Structure formats: C-alpha cells, structure tokens
Amino acid sequence: MLPVLLVLTMVEVGSGLVLGAFEADLYRYPTLLVLVPVTIGTAGNLGSVLASRLSTAFHLGTLSFSPTDEMLAGNAVATVALAGTLFPAVGAGAWALRSLLGGARLAVGTVVWISLASGVTLAVLAVAVTLVATYGAYRYGLDPDDVVIPVVTNTCDVLGVVVLLAVVELTL
Amino acid sequence: MTLLAVAREAYEAALPALVVSLVGGLLAGLVLGGMQAELRAVPGLLVLVPALLATRGNVYGSLGARLSTGLHQGLVEPRVDLGNRRLRGAMAAALANGLLASVVAAVAVFLILTALGDDVAPVATLVAISLVTGLLSGVALTAVVVVVVFAGYRRGRDPDTLVGPVVTTTGDVFGLAFLLLAVRLVLAAGGGA
Numbered sequence: 001m002l003p004v005l006l007v008l009t010m011v012e013v014g015s016g017l018v019l020g021a022f023e024a025d026l027y028r029y030p031t032l033l034v035l036v037p038v039t040i041g042t043a044g045n046l047g048s049v050l051a052s053r054l055s056t057a058f059h060l061g062t063l064s065f066s067p068t069d070e071m072l073a074g075n076a077v078a079t080v081a082l083a084g085t086l087f088p089a090v091g092a093g094a095w096a097l098r099s100l101l102g103g104a105r106l107a108v109g110t111v112v113w114i115s116l117a118s119g120v121t122l123a124v125l126a127v128a129v130t131l132v133a134t135y136g137a138y139r140y141g142l143d144p145d146d147v148v149i150p151v152v153t154n155t156c157d158v159l160g161v162v163v164l165l166a167v168v169e170l171t172l
Numbered sequence: 173m174t175l176l177a178v179a180r181e182a183y184e185a186a187l188p189a190l191v192v193s194l195v196g197g198l199l200a201g202l203v204l205g206g207m208q209a210e211l212r213a214v215p216g217l218l219v220l221v222p223a224l225l226a227t228r229g230n231v232y233g234s235l236g237a238r239l240s241t242g243l244h245q246g247l248v249e250p251r252v253d254l255g256n257r258r259l260r261g262a263m264a265a266a267l268a269n270g271l272l273a274s275v276v277a278a279v280a281v282f283l284i285l286t287a288l289g290d291d292v293a294p295v296a297t298l299v300a301i302s303l304v305t306g307l308l309s310g311v312a313l314t315a316v317v318v319v320v321v322f323a324g325y326r327r328g329r330d331p332d333t334l335v336g337p338v339v340t341t342t343g344d345v346f347g348l349a350f351l352l353l354a355v356r357l358v359l360a361a362g363g364g365a
Contacts, residue, residue, distance in 0.1 A: 002269060005230055009273045012226040013280050016219035020290070023218055027208055034205040037225065037344050038197030044229070045193055045340060049186045052336075074178025081183055086190055093198045098205060150230060157226055 008154045015040075015158040022165045025172070031106050032114075032168060034094040039118060040160035042086055047126040047152040050079050054134050055144035065135055072131070080123045087119025088112050110171065118167045122160060129155050189337035196341030200225075203348040210355040214301065216285050216292040217355065223277035224305055224351060227270055228343030232313040235266040236335030239321045243331060250322040263318070267310045274306035275299055297358060304354035309346045316342050 019026070019036065026033045057063040057071050065072070091112035133151045137144040204221070211218050239262060242248035248258055278298040285292035292298075320338050321331040 002272070005227075005269055005273050006276055008230050009223050009227060009277050010280060012223035013219070013277055013284070015222045016281065017284065019222060020216075020219040020285075026218070027212070030205045030208065033208070034198070034201035036221075037200040037204055037348065038194060040222065040225070041197040041200075041340055041344055042190065042194055045190055045336070046186075048336060049190070053182060070175045070178050074175045075182045077175065077179040078182035078186070081179065082186055082190060085187070086194055090194060090198070093194070094201060097198060097202050101202075101206065153229060154226060157222060161222065 004150065008150060011154050011158060015161045018158075018161045018165060022168070025165075025168060029106055029172070031094055031098040031111055032164075034098050035090070035111070035115060035164065036161070038090050038094065039087075039115070039122075039164045040157050042083075042090060042119070043122040043126060043156040043160040043163075044153040046079050046082060046123055047130055047156040048149050050075055050126065050130045051134065051144070051148045051152045054130065055137075055148055058134065058138065058144055065131075065138070076127045076131075079127050080120065083119040083123030084116070087115045090119065091115025114164070114167050114171055117171075118160075118164045121163050121167070122156065125159050125163070126152070126156050129159070193337050193341040193344075196345050200344035200348045203345075203352055207348075207352050207355070210352060210359070213359060214293045214297060214355060215290070216281050216298055217301065219281045219285065220277060220298065220302065221348075221351070223281070224274060224302065225344060225347045227273045227277070227306070228309060228313060228347050229339055231266050231270040231273065232310075232317050232343060233335060233339045235262055235314065236317045236321055236331070236339060238262050239318065240325070240331035240335060243321070243325050250325045252318060252322065259318075263314050266314060267307075270310045271303060271306045274302040278302035300358045300361075301351070301354045304357060305347070305351045308350040308354065309343070312346045312350070313339065313343060316346075 053075055054063060063071050091114060092108065095108045095111040130152050133148045134144050137147045239248060242258060243250055254260055279295060282292055282295040282298050317339060320334055324334045325331050
C-alpha cells in the first residue's frame with residue numbers, strides 16, 4: 001500500500017506544479033480557483049465509477065474487450081453523457097458562489113463554457129484511461145478492483161488540472 | 173442489453189452520488205477561492221493542494237474499502253469499539269499513511285520548486301502546514317468513514333457503494349477547511365515566509 005501511495009502522491013505533486021504554473025491566472029480570475037477542486041473531483045469520480053462498473057462486469061464475465069461490446073460502449077456513452085449534464089452545473093455553480101462573495105470577473109457564459117468543454121474532454125480521456133488500465137490489469141492477471149481505481153482516479157486528477165487550464169488558455 | 177439500455181442504466185445509477193460530491197466540490201472550491209491571501213503568503217502552497225486532497229481519497233477510501241471487506245467477512249463488528257484490534261489497527265495505519273504522504277508531498281514540493289528556482293516558503297512551514305492539515309482532516313475523515321460505513325451496513329446498504337462518494341465529498345471540504353485553519357495556525361505561530 002505504502003509504495004503505491006507515495007507514487008500516487010508524486011503524481012499529484014506533478015498536477016500541483018501545473019496548477020502553480022498558472023497561479024497568476026487563477027488569482028486574477030478567482031472563479032477559476034473555485035472550479036479547480038470540483039473539476040478534479042468530478043473527473044476522478046467519473047473515472048472511478050466507470051472503472052468499478054467495468055471491473056464488476058469483468059468479474060461477472062459479461063465484459064469483452066471489443067468495440068462492439070454493448071457493456072463497454074454503453075458505459076462509455078453514459079460517462080460522456082454524465083459529464084455533459086454535470087459540468088454545465090459545475091460552471092454555473094462556481095460562478096454563482098463566486099458572485100455571492102463578489103469579485104467574479106468572468107461572465108456566466110464563459111465559466112459554463114470553460115467547465116463544459118473541460119468536462120466533456122475529460123470524460124473522453126477518462127474513458128480512454130479506464131479502458132487501457134482495465135485491459136492492462138486483465139492482460140497481466142491483476143484484480144482490476146485493486147489496480148484500476150487508484151490509477152484512474154489519480155490520472156484523472158492530473159488530467160483535470162491540465163485540461164481545465166488548457167481550455168482556460170484557449171478561451172481567455 | 174442494448175447499448176442505450178446499458179447507457180441509461182449506468183447514467184441513472186451514477187448520477188445521485190456524483191451530484192452530491194459535486195456540491196461538496198463546489199464548497200471546497202469556495203474555500204480555496206477565498207484563501208488567496210494565505211496562498212500568496214505561503215508560496216508553494218497552491219502546488220501542494222492536489223496532493224493533500226488526493227491523499228484523503230487514496231488513504232481514507234482504502235480505509236473504507238478495508239472496513240467494508242472486514243464487515244462482509246464478519247471480521248469487524250458494525251459498531252464503534254476501540255477495543256477491537258482490527259478496527260484500531262486499520263484506523264492507526266490510515267492515519268500514519270496519510271501523515272507520511274502529506275510530509276513527503278511537502279518536502280517534494282519544496283525541493284522541486286527550489287530546483288526550478290521558484291519562490292517557495294521554508295520547508296518547515298510547508299511540512300508544518302501539511303502535518304496539521306493531515307492530522308485534523310485525518311481524524312475527522314476516520315470518524316466519518318467509520319460511522320458512515322457502520323451505519324450504512326446496519327441499515328442494509330452495501331458499504332462499498334457508500335465509501336467512494338462520502339470520502340471524496342467530505343475529504344474535499346474537510347481537506348480545504350482544515351488547510352485554511354492550518355495555514356492560519358502556522359503563520360500565527362511565526363512560521364511565515
């Protein structure tokens with residue numbers, strides 16, 4: 001447990017370094033700072049829900065690694081649909097909370113757009129990471145429950161920061 | 173099942189827990205957005221935030237998973253009994269892992285930012301903030317995980333499905349609230365940069 005924990009901690013330090021590189025933008029637009037934990041958390045949650053569903057299906061023997069597999073494709077579609085539903089709410093919520101405190105410099109549409117674009121991108125990446133990790137666990141005879149969820153959650157944390165800040169750079 | 177039936181079922185099963193943890197994440201963001209003064213006062217603190225938050229999920233999520241496996245196997249009784257060695261051992265191990273990971277993250281951030289030539293607070297300040305945050309949120313999260321897993325189990329809910337959302341939600345909120353408190357305590361104690 002401990003070596004894995006330390007590796008995951010270093011991965012998260014990497015995502016912190018990305019965050020630190022955009023410190024100035026985050027201080028200038030505090031709404032973006034509000035978006036950070038919820039974007040990271042929701043991306044990690046989407047990945048871990050997908051991973052635990054796939055790993056249960058895998059244990060039950062109802063999963064095959066083929067693009068025409070309904071279990072696989074259906075869960076992938078659901079992940080992107082969940083992101084499409086949740087992330088506009090994330091953006092609107094972050095904007096509303098920040099406005100209550102004062103100091104919101106970004107328009108609500110901009111924040112919702114940043115959140116939605118990062119969320120859908122993240123969902124697609126989360127699906128890809130989860131499939132690769134689940135398939136890897138299966139190929140190497142590891143229990144997907146033990147391996148896939150921590151790998152997916154922490155990878156999605158890092159991707160969450162990178163994608164959010166990339167969308168911010170492209171938008172602002 | 174057809175693709176759409178699978179997708180609909182997966183969507184409906186996941187939505188409620190995700191919405192709950194979304195609300196928690198927004199509250200955590202509100203705390204982070206409101207602590208700009210502290211983030212500026214301790215350079216390097218922002219870099220430390222993802223590691224401190226993820227430790228909560230990695231450590232206390234695994235505590236929850238271990239407790240729920242113990243319950244399923246009948247090795248742990250669903251009540252808070254500090255005389256139970258297995259329960260006490262799992263709680264102590266989680267707290268120790270959480271503190272160790274927090275300290276490692278603080279030292280790593282200090283070393284990397286120093287090597288990059290960036291502005292960074294003294295290593296003692298970062299470690300002290302990490303330790304206080306890790307201790308306070310560790311105790312709070314252990315209590316929440318134990319109570320939720322046991323109460324859920326006694327009501328016939330599968331603790332496995334409760335642990336994830338509970339840990340992410342309370343972990344984000346507690347993690348950042350205690351981080352704010354820890355920064356203020358450490359700065360007040362004279363550990364400022």
